[in-house]
Amino acid sequence: MTVDKMRFAVLTKAKVAEVHERPLPEMDENQILIKQEACNICTTDYGQWLGLREHQPYPMAGGHEGAGVIVKKGSKVRDDLNIGDRVAVTYGYCGECGPCKSGATSECTQYESGPTEDGYYGNFGFADYCVRDSRVLIKMDKGLSASEASFLEPLATVAKGLRKLRIKPLETVVVIGAGTMGVVNAQAARAYGCRVIITEVMEEKIKAAKSMGFEVINANECDPVEKVKALTNGEGADAVVVAVGITRANEQALDMVKRVEGRILLFAAGYPAPKLEIDSNYIHYKKLELIGTYGADMQDFVISAKLLNERRVDVSKLIQATYPLDKIQEAYGEASKPGSYRVSVLL
Template structure:
């Protein structure tokens, strides 16, 4: 039976997360109704709760790392999706603007990522909702063997996969250093290894070091050794082929410039920081080193499907990147936990 209301969480203002209800909208021919099982709290979400991303707007019915089960579908939804299928959410998109024509669905010109696309009152994607209706094209099918909180990694993994494609990793030869062992740092590390790279993680928090080592990565601890010198020792003096900056800090940006090899190296500026970090870049150095500074943000439709495939087949294992599970009614506690330094993904359960 389809419920007549949706229960969801939203940010009313900085530091204030609330739970409310709204009427269940009508299910249209090209839409799917999903009972959402879990939605993980992304950095984007908790930084707005902290007041660092006020530009995203309030009230924000956020959450975009979600997964659940199909309970109903419209009459024009084909056999790709059936009631009972496990699915993960991807961003909704129009399909006909210039961005969408190139597969850049997160840059859709008509359906903004955090706009008022599902409500006249609330911004956001309503990830922290127990049910929600979206276009069928805005889902990917997931393995029922994956826990919902792991299936919910499709969105963050898709952005990491775009990063890997831009970096053009040479399987079996490239050494990749990831600065930062948080959720997105280790997701980059795990994916780079799946692409065939040797991976070294630079991290100074003991908890994150333990997780990185338990996942099988070589770890450099800047509290105990010079990370630049250690990376050079581990690469026989050459330096890293690729450095991924997965923390938004000035010191990390400048370390990347020193860690990367002196010719034809690549640095990925994966993380954003608030306030914005700096980077001491000498244009002549970039010129003579033939250095690539690579920016990456968002995902293509292909990236989302690749992410689902890598999770479903176990090529990328995210089981150690979930910190804890907290029910929807305790959403304020969930944001407090997610924003605690050193913690990994907090998964909001939506039963």
């Protein structure tokens, strides 16, 4: 087929999302033309739309939680990727630098992330067609909806965090926050064989988490720290995932974790930046681990695809609404409402 243009969403300034058109880049022998089906709006996307991430440049042709169908492939693309396959997108990387060779592809030192020749920043996730390097694509089960397949990237970031957290079957993991990423963390930890407890304050999210079969603590009705201790015979959690970027969540995590050799994963960022007040003696004597995580490496994307394709993680209830590309402004408005789950833009 012949496609020579792409239509895509772009943020031109805070609270303004538009649909632009540009020539489609030419493919090389290692690239693939994708008819993109869906791209979900993540916290980073709507944070910039709200004007909370003004350190990110404009015009931002963002979107990185996307999936689509292969319509054309270069002559040197590997044999397991074929026309008609559904694929989801990972991060770009060179495969040759030191971090890439060590497996830390998210820390690639060579991958270009600057503006295009026509001045756009971003991954062009909210585009009807896009040319991608074949190395950044992973095949997804066609039984998943495109919006579900688009969870490859967020679930991969969870897989990386849990890999760093080193959770083991039968451990008790507390997830603070039942937003989209809190629930994805909880589902993944449960798939790994852990007992999972979620704490939350918003009634709708409490109901949603309970409907997914989780133990949920309503932090409006009790002290979540004391409740966690009561549910663990006074011991506290083996590990805590802080999935909401606020100071109070950081404070609770320090008190919820078990007395010795507990682990805390600081999964969520917050704007303005949350505080974490703790003295080094506390960490020293409790042998406490404070673990940071951000992004995902290729090994995490592979794990994420397995979890989604085999239905070990079910994200179907996390798709709150869908919008066509031409209603991108309304889609951002819906995604930025407090308490929202994922809004998916259908392309």
